[in-house]
Amino acid sequence: MRTVRAPATSANLGSGFDVFGVALDRPADVVRVEKADETTIEVTGVGSQYIPEDPRKNVVGAVADALDAPAHIRIDKGVRPSSGLGSSAASSAAAALALNGLYDRGYSRQELVPIAAEGEAVVSGEAHSDNVAPALLGGFTVARHGGVTAVDAEIPLVACLPEIAVSTRDARRVVPSRADMDDVVHTVGSAATLAVGMCRSDPELVGAGMDERIVTPARAELINGYYDVRDAALAAGATGVTVSGAGPSLLAVCGGADRARVASAMLDAFEDVGVDARAYQTRVGAGATFH
Ligand SMILES: Nc1ncnc2c1ncn2[C@@H]1O[C@H](COP(=O)(O)OP(=O)(O)OP(=O)(O)O)[C@@H](O)[C@H]1O
Numbered sequence: 278m279r280t281v282r283a284p285a286t287s288a289n290l291g292s293g294f295d296v297f298g299v300a301l302d303r304p305a306d307v308v309r310v311e312k313a314d315e316t317t318i319e320v321t322g323v324g325s326q327y328i329p330e331d332p333r334k335n336v337v338g339a340v341a342d343a344l345d346a347p348a349h350i351r352i353d354k355g356v357r358p359s360s361g362l363g364s365s366a367a368s369s370a371a372a373a374l375a376l377n378g379l380y381d382r383g384y385s386r387q388e389l390v391p392i393a394a395e396g397e398a399v400v401s402g403e404a405h406s407d408n409v410a411p412a413l414l415g416g417f418t419v420a421r422h423g424g425v426t427a428v429d430a431e432i433p434l435v436a437c438l439p440e441i442a443v444s445t446r447d448a449r450r451v452v453p454s455r456a457d458m459d460d461v462v463h464t465v466g467s468a469a470t471l472a473v474g475m476c477r478s479d480p481e482l483v484g485a486g487m488d489e490r491i492v493t494p495a496r497a498e499l500i501n502g503y504y505d506v507r508d509a510a511l512a513a514g515a516t517g518v519t520v521s522g523a524g525p526s527l528l529a530v531c532g533g534a535d536r537a538r539v540a541s542a543m544l545d546a547f548e549d550v551g552v553d554a555r556a557y558q559t560r561v562g563a564g565a566t567f568h
């Protein structure tokens with residue numbers, strides 16, 4: 278038997294669409310695997326009523342297939358599905374690491390990234406790795422076609438999750454297929470600033486580098502109160518705010534001393550537009566760990 282805890286993650290960070298990701302210190306999924314003749318799945322925890330236990334529909338079924346590692350898999354969800362906090366990726370990453378250990382497959386964490394990404398293909402139709410990479414490797418990650426680069430960073434964060442469901446599949450449909458060159462240049466500048474900020478653990482640079490004009494405005498339309506909540510977080514001291522993953526969560530970067538104030542401003546702003554929400558005061562954290 279093997280048990281692995283894999284963290285929530287936030288992808289894109291505004292300017293790094295389908296490329297940048299960070300592991301969050303909390304919340305997390307816990308996945309326990311035992312060898313079996315065929316894969317069966319049991320799901321408990323946050324939002325488990327919305328998660329299929331059929332191995333063809335649950336992300337961990339695809340991961341077990343990819344590793345040729347049939348197992349009884351128990352998932353204790355800490356990351357709500359359709360949250361923008363990498364819920365499916367947390368399960369995929371935890372299952373990949375746990376099954377790799379259970380069956381002694383010998384893959385490195387880097388090698389497990391495309392295997393865990395097979396789980397993402399089950400829910401969004403694409404094996405994108407910007408959530409599974411930080412869930413496995415921790416820190417700030419850059420996922421490109423040639424592989425993944427990861428660096429540790431000390432960055433305080435607030436992830437604010439409203440009681441709205443936005444599926445990744447739907448949020449990908451609103452992404453424009455073309456962009457103006459001015460907006461592309463702006464995005465490159467932001468992305469470079471954000472990456473330097475992560476390497477320096479500098480919340481000012483990371484916040485400034487989240488600014489993006491192509492994908493974020495299209496997705497903001499799916500989140501009731503997005504601009505009010507963003508502006509409230511900025512007024513409370515956040516250095517940058519964007520849509521987390523495909524939404525509906527918002528991710529704010531700030532100095533450690535401002536985190537509680539930013540969290541409460543975001544919750545108040547959601548409440549003002551009649552949306553219940555919860556806020557995680559968190560930071561860039563570690564990747565999946567064995568228990
Ligand atoms: N083990 C699992 N954990 C979570 N969701 C799962 C799992 N297996 C299948 N799903 C399905 O995946 C969908 C949630 O995935 P989705 O990518 O939309 O959200 P997310 O992972 O929170 O978001 P994001 O990738 O934007 O951070 C739900 O429809 C859910 O039923």
Ligand SMILES: N[C@@H](CCO)C(=O)O
Binds near residue numbers: 294296408448
């Ligand atoms: N990069 C993905 C992350 C969500 O899983 C998206 O924004 O659609």
